Amino acid sequence: NAGVTQTPKFRILKIGQSMTLQCTQDMNHNYMYWYRQDPGMGLKLIYYSVGAGITDKGEVPNGYNVSRSTTEDFPLRLELAAPSQTSVYFCASTLQGTGSYNEQFFGPGTRLTVL
């Protein structure tokens, strides 16, 4: 299994540009998450999904959108990039269910800079 994969690894955007961060998992996990990591601030949840077709906001959703058309994919969309969105973005997934351990598996991250 490849686990959780993210593309791209690095990206520089200009203010106002848009882009999609891709996330794919091959573990048949039902829950998927997007976090952003700012220096010294830990991880903040942006959006999460409990299954295909179902998404919900986390702590810091403003400026982002998500979709979940398949179990495997959970892309994150930035419509109008702003310098405040400069961060490292992590996608994660877990199998949530009765008796399951619920460990979250993380992708390697996307480092985004908005200038």
Place this chain on the structure above:
Amino acid sequence: GDSVTQMEGPVTLSEEAFLTINCTYTATGYPSLFWYVQYPGEGLQLLLKATKADDKGSNKGFEATYRKETTSFHLEKGSVQVSDSAVYFCALKGNYKLTFGKGTLLTVNP
């Protein structure tokens, strides 16, 4: 709401020194508790976990005990190595998500 407070870093130790990173939490009920580790340039990896009071999680020489009475889950290792240099995150699991502490940067010098 749920919150996790962990020891501010950075922490710098010499090889073979004893490590403690403090973690306390606030949550409703009895959440599962985790320590994740992030090596430079990588994503987070689960280091250890505990799912109920008095459970001790352990892995790679690291240990942490779930203390309900003090709402704590401190990370310890008896003898650190240079390869343990990383950022360590304490986390608790609520209904659908993890709540993370801010992370503690550990640097181990030879």
